[in-house]
Each structure stands twice: as C-alpha cells, then as structure tokens.
Amino acid sequence: MSEVYAVRRGLLRDRCAAVGSAAALVSRPANVHYLAGGAPPGAVLLLGPDEDVLLCPRPPTGDLAEGRTDERLRVDRLSVTGGDPVVAAADLAASHGAESLAVEEHDLTVARHRAMGAVAPKLRLADLGVTVEQLRIVKDEEEIGCLRIAAEITDQALGELLESILVGRTERHLALELERRLVDHGADGPAFATSVATGPNSGRGRHRPSDRRVEEGDFLSVRLGANYRGYRCEIGRTFVIGTAPADWQIELYDLVFAAQRAGREALVPGAAYRDVDRAARQLLDSAGHSEGLTPRTGHGVGLEIDEDPQLAPDAMGKLDACVPVTVEPGVHLPGRGGVRIDDTLVVRPEADGGPELLTITTKELLAL
Amino acid sequence: MSEVYAVRRGLLRDRCAAVGSAAALVSRPANVHYLAGGAPPGAVLLLGPDEDVLLCPRPPTGDLAEGRTDERLRVDRLSVTGGDPVVAAADLAASHGAESLAVEEHDLTVARHRAMGAVAPKLRLADLGVTVEQLRIVKDEEEIGCLRIAAEITDQALGELLESILVGRTERHLALELERRLVDHGADGPAFATSVATGPNSGRGRHRPSDRRVEEGDFLSVRLGANYRGYRCEIGRTFVIGTAPADWQIELYDLVFAAQRAGREALVPGAAYRDVDRAARQLLDSAGHSEGLTPRTGHGVGLEIDEDPQLAPDAMGKLDACVPVTVEPGVHLPGRGGVRIDDTLVVRPEADGGPELLTITTKELLAL
Missing domain, CATH: 3.40.350.10 (Creatinase/prolidase N-terminal domain)
Incomplete structure (x- = not known):
C-alpha cells in the first residue's frame, strides 16, 4: 500500500x-x-x-x-x-x-x-x-477507486436535492446545501466551488451562485463534485422547473445531450484529445452555437479538478486507458439561459466495456 | 467612488x-x-x-x-x-x-x-x-467599513450557533453550519476555511474539522470569518460544554484571556509589531507555555485573511493608525485541548478611543 x-x-x-x-x-x-x-x-x-x-x-x-x-x-x-x-x-x-x-x-x-x-x-x-x-495522467485502480467513491457521494448529494422543494430558494442556498450534503455523505469537502445557476444564468460553466431565486419555467443548472481522499470528480446537470418545459428548452436540451453523448462515445484509448472535443463540439457548431462555446469540452480530473488532458480544438496528444476525464459541453443563450451536461468517466478499452461512467445521475430532462 | x-x-x-x-x-x-x-x-x-x-x-x-x-x-x-x-x-x-x-x-x-x-x-x-x-497595509474608511460589516456578519453567525444544541454534533457539521450562516447574513463566502475543534483538538489554530462529536466537558474552539466585498475578518472563541468547567479549564481560559487583552491593549499607533506580540506572549511564556506557542500572535487582515503586518517576535516595523489586525494568542495542551481567543481590531489613536474592536461577541467563558 x-x-x-x-x-x-x-x-x-x-x-x-x-x-x-x-x-x-x-x-x-x-x-x-x-x-x-x-x-x-x-x-x-x-x-x-x-x-x-x-x-x-x-x-x-x-x-x-x-x-x-x-x-x-x-x-x-x-x-x-x-x-x-x-x-x-x-x-x-x-x-x-x-x-x-x-x-x-x-x-x-x-x-x-x-x-x-x-x-x-x-x-x-x-x-x-x-x-x-x-x-x-494515467491513474491506478486505487486512484480510480477514490474517484468512484467521490462520484457516488456526488450522485447522492444531487439526488437528495432533487427530492426537495426548489422554487423560491436562492442559487447561493442551493449551492451551500449541496456542499453540506457532500460532506454528510463522506466527502472531505467539495472538489471545487459548487455552481448553481438559474434562469438566465443557467448553462454557464462557472457561474458564481447569486441571490437569484428559482422560478417556475427556469432552467436550473448545477455543477458539483466531491473531494474524497484528495481525488476530485465533477458532475453537471440541467433541469427545468415546473411541469412543462418550453419547446426551445426541449430543443436546446436535446442538442446538448446529443453533443455530450457524442463526446462520451469518442472516449476510446488512442483517440486524439482534439477528436473527442470535435465529436462533442461539431453538433453544437452546426446548430449555430459556435459563438460563446467554451474553449474546451472536457478535461482530466484527479488530485486536482482541472488536470491534463485538455479536450480542446488545439490540444495535442491521445487518450490512454485509465485516464479519467470530464465531458461537459454546454450552450448559454445570453438573456435566456442554457444547458450544460457534465460527467466524469474513465477511458477503458472496448474489450472492457468502453468508457466507465462514474457519475450516474440520470441525464433525462427532469421537470422538477 | x-x-x-x-x-x-x-x-x-x-x-x-x-x-x-x-x-x-x-x-x-x-x-x-x-x-x-x-x-x-x-x-x-x-x-x-x-x-x-x-x-x-x-x-x-x-x-x-x-x-x-x-x-x-x-x-x-x-x-x-x-x-x-x-x-x-x-x-x-x-x-x-x-x-x-x-x-x-x-x-x-x-x-x-x-x-x-x-x-x-x-x-x-x-x-x-x-x-x-x-x-x-493602512486602510481607508471605506475598506474599514467593509471589514466592519464582515465582522457584524461573523458575530451574527457565531451568536446563532451558540443558541443551538451542540452536544453530539461533529466538528465538520458545525463548521458547515457556521459557513451557511455567514452566507445567510450576507457574506460573499467564508473568509477562510472555518475551524471547529473539540476536546483534545481545541485550542489549535488551524485544526481541520473532523468527525469528532462534541462531548460534555469539552472545550470547543471555533475560528471563522466572513468575506464581504473581498474584505476578510476573523474571530476565534473557546467555550466549554456542560454546566461546570473544570478548574484547569478555568485557569487556562483566564490565562489566555489575559494574554489576549494585553495584546489588544498594546495596539497603539507607533507600537512596534514585536512589542504587541511580546505583550500577549509573555504572560503565556511565564506561565510555562512557551513550548508549542504559535510563531505569531496576530496579523493584518484585509483583501487577504493573512496580510502584513505580522505580530511576531522577529517582525520589523511599527503600527500605523487604520491598520486592522488580529490578536489571537492560544495554548494547546497535547491530549487535553486548549484555548484560543481571536479578535479583529483596527488600530486607532488614543484620542479616538484607542483600538476599535470589530468582533464583539463576548469573551466571557460561556458554558454551553
């Protein structure tokens, strides 16, 4: 040991x-x-x-x-x-x-x-x-074990939040509650500052929680992760508040979901970093969202929440097996809000079943 | 502006x-x-x-x-x-x-x-x-105004905690609750990682909250502060849990209290940093606690929680008016615990009433 x-x-x-x-x-x-x-x-x-x-x-x-x-x-x-x-x-x-x-x-x-x-x-x-x-960059199974536990804790914290009443609460309070729940479930702390973004703020990668309250009809996007024994994971989900998402919300969600799935499916040993990025990015690009896209669609995680590799258009290098990365495309429409979907996965050979998804909270569009 | x-x-x-x-x-x-x-x-x-x-x-x-x-x-x-x-x-x-x-x-x-x-x-x-x-180092009145609000928020968060039931709760949970209350009262966030230390951990300056639960008879020491518009203050208090503090607890508390008061009273414009440190330190030294004393008994605060000046034996320089500093002597007895008392004050001339105490929570030994 x-x-x-x-x-x-x-x-x-x-x-x-x-x-x-x-x-x-x-x-x-x-x-x-x-x-x-x-x-x-x-x-x-x-x-x-x-x-x-x-x-x-x-x-x-x-x-x-x-x-x-x-x-x-x-x-x-x-x-x-x-x-x-x-x-x-x-x-x-x-x-x-x-x-x-x-x-x-x-x-x-x-x-x-x-x-x-x-x-x-x-x-x-x-x-x-x-x-x-x-x-x-390449993790051993003990390190991946820590990341797996970090992801379980994160899924638990997020799952509990979804069962509570959200309308009327501020971004700030929801973020604090998520962090408290991470620690309740055994995290050494949050892996990074939890982001909760509602309405026009939703879909922004690193939005700092404000005093804005959740309203009916909002998109609500959250980004959080646990630190377990130094190892940090990340999950991001977007929900809609109220019974019936608007058409533009469903459309935008489906698009980002498809982009994120394409990114996940591109995670094979030997794949170039830039090709994984392109897989996720091109769907958003061709739907006319190239403006305002983040400069990368994923990155490595481990003892730091932001490690190599960078999944970006100009990144050099290829994925190895046992490399944990995030896949996190998103779209933000100024004034309206947006969608971001973010998972932590471990690159695995096809023979081992392909990429191992650590953050397993559903990616259906939930209306809360 | x-x-x-x-x-x-x-x-x-x-x-x-x-x-x-x-x-x-x-x-x-x-x-x-x-x-x-x-x-x-x-x-x-x-x-x-x-x-x-x-x-x-x-x-x-x-x-x-x-x-x-x-x-x-x-x-x-x-x-x-x-x-x-x-x-x-x-x-x-x-x-x-x-x-x-x-x-x-x-x-x-x-x-x-x-x-x-x-x-x-x-x-x-x-x-x-x-x-x-x-x-x-020297702050203008607008900066001091931010620190004053940060201190008010901090006092409020701490005051509420003291009204709640403490026995049986873990250090980690108490720390998270304090941080939540800071934000509730308008902080932009905690000024630094909140420390809650119980029993044998008490009295340590930078103890990282653990899963230890508060027990009857414990010393409980907390250290927290709000960040308000970038300005950070700090308070530290030690309490005793249960109805009757033990004799050694009262004795140790009185000693640290006297040392902290001596440090506060030494805060006058023109005083050498090292003399302020000595004022607080010599009481602890002569009571036989020179082993294990922290290397300094206070420091500046402002946009960072740890700024110049350093109140330490080998520090060079003299205090100016309008310099906010902490005074925070403490004693930790290995295996038993200890006491730390910490305030944020602003150096002011005698004519203006002497040092301005920003963190006003009582320093009586409260039995909770």
Whole structure:
C-alpha cells in the first residue's frame, strides 16, 4: 500500500537521472501529495540524492502529527524547516553533494527560485517541467477507486436535492446545501466551488451562485463534485422547473445531450484529445452555437479538478486507458439561459466495456 | 467612488517611476483587486506606460460581464487575451515603447517570467517587490467599513450557533453550519476555511474539522470569518460544554484571556509589531507555555485573511493608525485541548478611543 509512493518516486527519479539531475524538488501541492501520500500546507518534497525528505514550514497538525496517516504518508524523513522549505531543500541538497537540482519552474516563483540560488550558489537549478503532472495522467485502480467513491457521494448529494422543494430558494442556498450534503455523505469537502445557476444564468460553466431565486419555467443548472481522499470528480446537470418545459428548452436540451453523448462515445484509448472535443463540439457548431462555446469540452480530473488532458480544438496528444476525464459541453443563450451536461468517466478499452461512467445521475430532462 | 482606484494606481505609478520603471505589471490577485476594484480569475493589471489595462485570460462572467460592477471596476481598458495574460502584457508594454517593466517576482512563476522574456526580449523585467502589499497595509474608511460589516456578519453567525444544541454534533457539521450562516447574513463566502475543534483538538489554530462529536466537558474552539466585498475578518472563541468547567479549564481560559487583552491593549499607533506580540506572549511564556506557542500572535487582515503586518517576535516595523489586525494568542495542551481567543481590531489613536474592536461577541467563558 505505501510502496505505491516509493514506486512513483522511483519513476520520477529515473526521469531525472535521464536528464542529468540526481535530485529533484517537487513543490506543487498535488504533485507532493501524489509522491508522498499527503501534502501538509506548504510542504515540499526533496528527492535524493541520498534520501527522500518531506520539508514542512511548520509542524504538521491533525492526522499527520498523530501518526494516523502512517499508511499514507511514506517518505524517508520529515523535516520542519521554520523558513521557506524550498530554500532549506536547496541547502540540504547542496550539503549532500548534489550538483544540480530539478525544480518545478511552473510552480516556483521567481523570488523563491532566487532565494534558493542565494543559499546554494553552486547548485545548478534545472527545470523538472511537468514531469510529475505527466506521471499523474494515467491513474491506478486505487486512484480510480477514490474517484468512484467521490462520484457516488456526488450522485447522492444531487439526488437528495432533487427530492426537495426548489422554487423560491436562492442559487447561493442551493449551492451551500449541496456542499453540506457532500460532506454528510463522506466527502472531505467539495472538489471545487459548487455552481448553481438559474434562469438566465443557467448553462454557464462557472457561474458564481447569486441571490437569484428559482422560478417556475427556469432552467436550473448545477455543477458539483466531491473531494474524497484528495481525488476530485465533477458532475453537471440541467433541469427545468415546473411541469412543462418550453419547446426551445426541449430543443436546446436535446442538442446538448446529443453533443455530450457524442463526446462520451469518442472516449476510446488512442483517440486524439482534439477528436473527442470535435465529436462533442461539431453538433453544437452546426446548430449555430459556435459563438460563446467554451474553449474546451472536457478535461482530466484527479488530485486536482482541472488536470491534463485538455479536450480542446488545439490540444495535442491521445487518450490512454485509465485516464479519467470530464465531458461537459454546454450552450448559454445570453438573456435566456442554457444547458450544460457534465460527467466524469474513465477511458477503458472496448474489450472492457468502453468508457466507465462514474457519475450516474440520470441525464433525462427532469421537470422538477 | 471609482476615483479611489485611480488614486491608488497613481501612488503605485509614483513609486515605480522613483525606481526607474514607467510600467508595472501586477499579478497577485488581491493586489489586482486593490488597484482595479475587482479581479476576475486570472486577470492581471498593466500600469502604463500609456494606459491602465486589465488583461483577462477569458471573458469575465457574472457581474462584470453584465456591467454591474461599473462602480467598482475602473480601468482604462479591459482586454481578453486568450493565452497567459502576463505574456500578453509584456508584449503590449514593449509595443508601447516601455523599456522596463516592474513585475511581482514573489507572485510570478519562473516559467511565466521566462515566457515574458521570450515574447519581449528587449524589455527589462525589474522587481516590483511587495510595493502594492505595503500600500494595502493602512486602510481607508471605506475598506474599514467593509471589514466592519464582515465582522457584524461573523458575530451574527457565531451568536446563532451558540443558541443551538451542540452536544453530539461533529466538528465538520458545525463548521458547515457556521459557513451557511455567514452566507445567510450576507457574506460573499467564508473568509477562510472555518475551524471547529473539540476536546483534545481545541485550542489549535488551524485544526481541520473532523468527525469528532462534541462531548460534555469539552472545550470547543471555533475560528471563522466572513468575506464581504473581498474584505476578510476573523474571530476565534473557546467555550466549554456542560454546566461546570473544570478548574484547569478555568485557569487556562483566564490565562489566555489575559494574554489576549494585553495584546489588544498594546495596539497603539507607533507600537512596534514585536512589542504587541511580546505583550500577549509573555504572560503565556511565564506561565510555562512557551513550548508549542504559535510563531505569531496576530496579523493584518484585509483583501487577504493573512496580510502584513505580522505580530511576531522577529517582525520589523511599527503600527500605523487604520491598520486592522488580529490578536489571537492560544495554548494547546497535547491530549487535553486548549484555548484560543481571536479578535479583529483596527488600530486607532488614543484620542479616538484607542483600538476599535470589530468582533464583539463576548469573551466571557460561556458554558454551553
């Protein structure tokens, strides 16, 4: 169980050695979590040359302090640094004879990078780039298990909301209630800020819940997800409030539903990211909704809610099996509202039954 | 009303000119908010040479898109960049003839800094340092007004919780309920993750709420705050559950209360940061609690929940009037729990009545 982290660090060590660095410093929190089984606030991970050390700016509290994460946090040593742990790491690496240290230049600020150079002027600072992010794209079955539980929790929270009375309640309150229900069902927290959008706001991807109240005849779109042991999933659904959807609502819903299904069906190992995007996008495009489409129709999920791959027109690369992604096309008509349908799925070979749908709440157009 | 932002940008422009840069790029979100009246996700602010431009990676949504923040967001121009807005800003500054551009090296990553250099190789990138953070330390009365409302909301949320039944409920649920009540009373959201700590967890500054349930005889410590129009305050209180606190609980409470009062009373214009810290700290030290004390006993608040000044033993500087700070000493006894008392106050001259207490919930030891 704890060996999985040592294996991951071994893979990273191999990649570093291949580019001539015997030591690496990982500072991006999700990357630290991936390699060490946990990431106390501000902690960074120094790999090699002699040992793997988790450096923390202050003593960890909670589970970690009480040893309750022994199973999950496995490094050779934990060091409390007081000051900035990246500076302490540069000092430590230099004092152990490292000549070069690969760092995450996309995460480290210029000021911290400079402070590392000042404390260890002979240490050459190389760029680790997005090596760890690349390792994270394909998930193992334990990670997928966490995502599956996150999705179950999310479906439960959403299902309960649908049974309650919605008319007259504000977007803000509905969003808070969804977040409370996520935690009730065992989430460590929401995976991201829950979005509830009603009427003219509906169908917007990242609408911030307002004080607008749900009215008869509204579209209601929600987007939420649970964080379970660090793993984050996402679901988005659009409903109609009242007994009879208007014709334009049914038409728009059917269109987005068809686009989302096309995107889901394009999820096969070996498919180009841009082809998955196009599968979902072209239906909306040809229906005249190319204006105002989001720049991508899906993305990877895992320890962050927004990871590679990006399912977008200019994305480079192909899907592998065991990559969890969202498929989330939507259309928003200014002043009227819109529809967004969003699932989290895992890419699987055809022989294994094709893409595994994690978020199973119905995608029929429900009138609530 | 909107001129306040132009005045702030004028001050920053003067400081830049003084160090030889006709243009500056502000990327830290709270700094962008301070200078532009709002900060859409990922937006950066380019000051000069000819105009002040807010560069956004994608079209802003919500209030901003619908022009509802006209009163609050005032720049010369808003530009949607598609790619990374700091790169677009470097390009724009160079094309307008700027020779040097001051950037926030403590915010920009090495990778973004390099990308700016690549797009505008003749542009000299200087360091703006924490110039904007320094401008932010002393607040104007409008900012203090926002903090005052944030504190009122926080007091209301906490007051309601105290009227409800606590025994048997989990830390996690109490924290969620507090956050819901903050929003009920008009907060834009919690100012930071609400902490609820019971029994052996109590008294820890940043305890993450767990599934532990409140029990008779527990200390219960809470730490919460509202975000109102971007301004964030903080309150911390410790209660005892049941009818009769134990002697050790009363003794510890009285000690922390005295330390917190000493800290509050030390808040006068001209007082050294470290002297305020010492006023609170020395009572705890001399009672034998120097082990495990937090490294600081307070800090500034404003657009971020943790700003300068730092009230700590090695902090350099002196308090000005109109600086809002927290005073929050605490003691945690491993295995038993502890006490933390935390207020947000504004430094005011003696002639104006001394420090203005924003968070007014009682600090008597309540038995709930």
